[in-house]
Amino acid sequence: MKIEDLKTRYNSVFGGEALWVRSPGRINIIGEHTDYNGGFVLPAAINKAIYIGISKREDEEVHLYAEDFKEKHTVALSALAPSEKSWPNYILGVADQLLKSGYKIGGFNLYIDGDVPLGAGLSSSAAVECATGYALDQLFNLKLTQETIALVAQKAEHTFAGVMCGIMDQFASVFGKQDHVIKLDCRSLDYEYVPLKLDGYKLVLLNTNVKHALSSSAYNTRRSQCEQGVAWITAHHPEVTSLRDATVSMLDKYVKEKDEEVYIKCRFVIDEIERLLVACDHLKKGDLAALGQKMYETHEGLSEAYEVSCKELDFLVAEVRNYPQVLGARMMGGGFGGCTINIVKDEFIDELIEKISVSYEQECGLALSAYIVETADGTGKI
Ligand code: GLA
Numbered sequence: 001m002k003i004e005d006l007k008t009r010y011n012s013v014f015g016g017e018a019l020w021v022r023s024p025g026r027i028n029i030i031g032e033h034t035d036y037n038g039g040f041v042l043p044a045a046i047n048k049a050i051y052i053g054i055s056k057r058e059d060e061e062v063h064l065y066a067e068d069f070k071e072k073h074t075v076a077l078s079a080l081a082p083s084e085k086s087w088p089n090y091i092l093g094v095a096d097q098l099l100k101s102g103y104k105i106g107g108f109n110l111y112i113d114g115d116v117p118l119g120a121g122l123s124s125s126a127a128v129e130c131a132t133g134y135a136l137d138q139l140f141n142l143k144l145t146q147e148t149i150a151l152v153a154q155k156a157e158h159t160f161a162g163v164m165c166g167i168m169d170q171f172a173s174v175f176g177k178q179d180h181v182i183k184l185d186c187r188s189l190d191y192e193y194v195p196l197k198l199d200g201y202k203l204v205l206l207n208t209n210v211k212h213a214l215s216s217s218a219y220n221t222r223r224s225q226c227e228q229g230v231a232w233i234t235a236h237h238p239e240v241t242s243l244r245d246a247t248v249s250m251l252d253k254y255v256k257e258k259d260e261e262v263y264i265k266c267r268f269v270i271d272e273i274e275r276l277l278v279a280c281d282h283l284k285k286g287d288l289a290a291l292g293q294k295m296y297e298t299h300e301g302l303s304e305a306y307e308v309s310c311k312e313l314d315f316l317v318a319e320v321r322n323y324p325q326v327l328g329a330r331m332m333g334g335g336f337g338g339c340t341i342n343i344v345k346d347e348f349i350d351e352l353i354e355k356i357s358v359s360y361e362q363e364c365g366l367a368l369s370a371y372i373v374e375t376a377d378g379t380g381k382i
Contacts, residue, residue, distance in 0.1 A: 045176020292328020
C-alpha cells in the first residue's frame with residue numbers, strides 16, 4: 001500500500017488531510033483456542049495491514065468510507081449501534097466502547113483500506129479495531145496504553161460483531177515486533193518476545209479460500225462448552241477459574257460423566273496449553289523439526305477433538321505431510337476455513353505451492369492462495 005495513494009483517495013472522499021495509522025494482521029505459531037481459556041498463545045504481527053486515515057469533524061457525526069467495498073456509512077456519535085453491514089461494526093464498536101468507558105471523542109471522518117485478506121483467519125477484523133483505537137487515541141489525545149487499545153478492540157468484537165473472542169488477535173496486532181513472536185500469557189497479559197529464527201525455512205500460509213458462515217456461532221459454542229467444563233470443576237475446586245487452572249484428573253472426575261462432548265473439548269484445551277509450552281522451548285532451541293511435530297499434533301486435536309477444521313484445511317495438512325521439506329503444518333485461527341500455517345524449506349516453497357495448488361483444485365474445486373509470511377511491528381502511526 002502506498003501512503004501517497006491512500007492520501008489522494010482520502011482527499012477525494014473527505015477533502016483535506018488526515019492522520020494515518022497502520023495496524024497489522026497476525027499469524028499464530030501454536031496455541032489455538034487457548035486464549036479465552038486463560039492459556040498461552042504464540043502469535044506474531046505480519047506485513048499485511050489495515051490502514052486508516054482519520055480527521056476531526058466540526059459536528060458530532062461519524063463518517064466512514066471503506067475502499068474495499070467502495071461504500072460510505074454515516075451515523076451520529078450519539079446513535080452508535082451495530083449496523084446491518086458488517087464492515088462498519090469493527091470501527092463503530094471501538095468508538096462505542098471508548099464512549100462507554102468515559103473517554104471524550106468528537107465527530108470524525110475515517111477512511112479505511114488494507115491488504116489483509118478478509119476472512120482468511122489473519123485477523124483483519126482485529127487489525128481494523130486496533131487501528132481505530134489507536135487512531136482515535138491519537139486524534140483526541142486519549143492517552144490510552146497499548147494494553148487498553150487491545151482490550152477495547154476485543155470488547156468491540158464482542159459487542160458489535162458478536163464474536164466472544166479471546167485477546168490474542170488484538171494483542172498481536174498492537175504489540176507485534178518484527179522478527180519475533182509473542183509468547184503471551186492470556187490470563188495475566190504478561191508477555192515475552194521470542195526471536196523467530198527459522199534458518200533455511202520460512203512460514204508459508206496456504207489459504208483454502210473457504211469462508212464458513214457458521215464460524216462465529218460455532219466459535220461461541222466452543223467457548224461456552226469450555227466455560228461449562230470449568231463451572232463443573234469450580235463447584236469442587238473454587239480456585240479453578242479457567243481451563244488454565246484445571247488438570248486432566250479434574251476433568252476425569254467432574255466433567256467426563258456429565259458430558260462427553262464438553263470433556264473432549266476441555267481436554268483438547270488443556271493439552272494445547274501444555275503443547276504450546278513445549279513447542280515454544282523447541283523454537284527457542286532452534287529445533288524446528290520438533291516444533292513442526294507439535295503443530296501437526298495441534299492440527300489433529302483441532303480437527304478431531306475440538307472439531308473446528310473443515311475438509312479443505314484437513315486436505316492441505318494431509319497433503320504437505322507427504323513432503324519431508326515441510327516440518328509442520330496446521331490450521332490457524334478460529335477455524336472452519338481460512339489458512340494453514342506451514343514451516344517449509346526455503347528452496348522447496350515454489351515447488352510446494354505449485355504442486356499443492358493443482359491437487360487442491362482437483363480435490364476441493366477451489367483455487368488456493370499462498371503467502372510467504374514476514375513478521376512486522378504492531379500498530380503505529382505512519
Ligand atoms: C480467533 C479469535 C481468537 C482466538 C482464535 C483461536 O482468531 O479471535 O481470540 O480464540 O480464534 O485460537
